[in-house]
Amino acid sequence: MSARLQAESLYKVFGRRPDQAVERLRAGADREELRAEGATAAVIDASFTVEPGQIFVVMGLSGSGKSTLLRMLNGLLDPTAGHVRFDGQDLTTLGDRELREVRSRKISMVFQHFALFPHRSVRENAAYGLEVQGVPRAERVRRADEALALCGLAGWEKSWPDELSGGMQQRVGLARALATDADLLLMDESFSALDPLIRRDMQDQLLELQQKLKKTIVFITHDLNEAMRLGDRIAVMRDGRIVQIGTAQDILLRPENDYVASFTQDVDRSRVLTAGELMDTSVTGDDPGCHCETATADTPFTELCAISARLSHPVSVVDEGNKLIGVVPRQRLVGFLGDEQDTTPEPCDSPRDKGGEKVIARA
Template identity: 85%
Template sequence: MSATLEAEHLYKVFGRRPDEALRRLEDGADREELRAEGTTAAVIDASFTVDPGQIFVVMGLSGSGKSTLLRMLNGLLEPTAGHVRFDGQDLTALSDRDLRAVRARKISMVFQHFALFPHRSVVENAAYGLAVQGVPRAERERRAGEALALCGLAGWEKSWPDELSGGMQQRVGLARALATDADLLLMDESFSALDPLIRRDMQDQLLQLQQSLKKTIVFITHDLNEAMRLGDRIAVMRDGRIVQTGTAQDILVRPADDYVASFTKDVDRSRVLTASAVMDTDVRGDEADCGCARESECRTVTPDTPFTELCALSALLTHPVAVVDAERKLVGVVRQSRLVGFLGNEEVARA
């Protein structure tokens, strides 16, 4: 099982007198005030925990600080202040040599623009991280081949990168990260350069792989739909700060502020919401309270039933849909008016 990742009060300041800028930020100074003085506060007081086997998505617009934050997680950028802990180690306290060893064996990165070596074959590219570790050639080619097969590239091992489509090249980049068997994958806008259909295929591929591999993944994106499709939890960044952290449903139903709410306006709610978000919990703890004529007629769902299934079931009934827990106790009901409200009325959704 993958290890836990913790970021604790991370700051990254570029420019003159970063220590002074840090002090001012901690005292409440405005980011734009510092920028006018030639100092850029790229990340401000970022804290979060990524549990083992979780996909944690950091999303925000260009300039929000998300890529800078990612590079502090594996030590490519040294924090101005704060700590990064992974698998029991404080990465910010390691020597350069020890940090390189951690990056070689425990942390892999998948870049936006593939970063393949044009003069190396597909299998050589996939095996590159293992070569850095000093793994013997036969072993690294075997492990690289297994990773390529996981990513749907069996049979392409001897091909050259320019013989592959963009989506296939990105699969090689993903296979390279997987071949090292690293516990933590950092993915920086990894699918952003792909066409929409290929991008969705890569999202499917990642989700399928995660079901079996259970890696700890930090995924950077500017696309909220992608964030909500991939993320077990999502952190929304603005102007260097994390303004909200939660599940896709939390952010869609309970945005922290108007900035977060503006992102959710164009999201297809039916792909994100479940019964737990739309049910009325003011009910008694038995199935009969759903409003059907006889308890034997009661059609039930669980709190994690997708919104689309709820709509299909509700259309067949003249009474609300009952939501029950694992012990068949009634925990809520879903009314048709509530379903309609969540699709088209933000005030209903937030109520």
């Protein structure tokens, strides 16, 4: 499967002599040196790929460069160096007119602060991108209403934005992006202005829509829990650089450095971990004695704990053909619940695992 979106060694420098600043960064200069000379390195040597139908989350603190990176992906900001390729087309070589065409038909953006027109109805806001494309009115209305229905706003088409709650307004923004049937959605902290419960609801809405529509999405957030809930893959940024790319499990269990590890300290692991990450794969084959109640690699942590509580031996993890691919000893679950630092799996026949019990040794 070829990547839908590719970022290749992207740099964005604001201020004096940006091209010279890029060369200095490549030679090992840091941001502080450049800042003293009047140049700000917002994004430094960022590279990644996004596959079709994937939610790729870029996460970092304020000032890490994530929003600048997003704006280079659709040409709102020109890279100082590097390339952005979408379906094989190098967007960094396009002129203004060609870029506007790409943005109006192939790439849609969902903003943090809704960006709705107060003098337009909900339907007219949802149809705005189609209006820019020159789509006939009847077709605009049909597609806007379909997108609003997908976002749970059927019946609100004639309402005004100020009659809607914050969450509903954000749904209109999402419907506007969906109505254009763009292949790529760019979402810049789209839920961060919402109250926690509404934010959770919008995350559910996005995941539900993704099940149906299989869009390619780049989602920006500063919230690791949100990143881990939504992202198929996550890029963590710090000071303009991507310091790690991986799945939620990679970020949680195999942080590249102390900076990434510091983000994971307060994460609820039970919402992220599955049997596939916890199982001991040294025990495989066909062992009917361990198959009275089994899990699969995708079984969530909480469900795995419930299964383990009903058994006196490690939980067997099987594949689609019911073949044993690993086991999860009870002490492994207890270790993660207690934030144990040693995450190396132990075989299920460990002498300390008799009856599924073990005294946990703290790191």
